[in-house]
Amino acid sequence: MSPDDPAQRVVVTGDGPLLVEGPVEVDLPDGTTVRSERPVVALCVCRRSSIQPWCDTSHRRRARRKPPEETP
Secondary structure (H helix, E strand, O other): OOOOOOOOOOOEEOOOOOEEEEOOOEEEEOOOOOEEOOOEEEEOOOOOOOOEOOOOHHHHOOOOOOOOOOOO
């Protein structure tokens, strides 16, 4: 990548996937590379997705913690 190449945008969401402007190639731990031609790709960071490294919205099904109750 040279300084003149446009930077890829990565959006870190609060409790969901990383959103990356595509197309993208992802190198996996087993040495394989997967590619997506989509304009925006959601990469799973919760490790619950059944279609790793892509997000399948499994993070939405996890139980949310209740905020601590205040004592008077």
